[in-house]
Amino acid sequence: MAMIENVCRQTLEATEFVTIVTQGEAGPHVSATWGDYIRAMGIDNDTLIVPVGSMQKTEANLRRDSRVQVLAASRQVQGTHGPGQGCLLTGTAEILIDGDLATKVKEKFPWARGAMLIRVGSVKTQL
């Protein structure tokens, strides 16, 4: 079953940025990327690909605990309470420095040092 569909797909297609949250040793760690960047890599049914520039802390966190949460939101998507919808995607992620996916990301984003591959396990509307 596709995870990323309907209103959640619309939100990812419109969001200006997404927030990426991992579990650090001292508490939640918050990172972000532009919506344009994940759209440039293509949004399929249940994965997101994020070009990785720095994100050293996120990478270290994911090695210990691969769980990730991604929040997207846009006023352009019609929500339950009027214009505006948020979507929280929960899943696991890894950062790949070498290999086909990393190469593909580096071709599009020369500043990138690798690719974050997010496997979405569940989605939930927000806002």
Next chain:
Amino acid sequence: MAMIENVCRQTLEATEFVTIVTQGEAGPHVSATWGDYIRAMGIDNDTLIVPVGSMQKTEANLRRDSRVQVLAASRQVQGTHGPGQGCLLTGTAEILIDGDLATKVKEKFPWARGAMLIRVGSVKTQL
């Protein structure tokens, strides 16, 4: 010293939404609100006020651990690497159901059940 100034203030003035992250018992908890909402309540030097609709989990988390992180971002703000800047605000927060601040929030947002008062302790640019 004002915490919310310069590029971070510009980002808060422009961001479409903000992500609000607290520490839950089972990992980070991710919530969000619209930039319009926090701007409507006024952004002063070192506090943010968020109208609280649901946010039951966030409220329970803050009672145990008052630390909060708030991420804002906008392509409209000139960043270090071109158009676009993010800002991560770290501090503590509490949710007030009664009192002057809650009343002020409910006057502007009749659906709100209270006010989240965020005291910003540090800011960091992102993206």
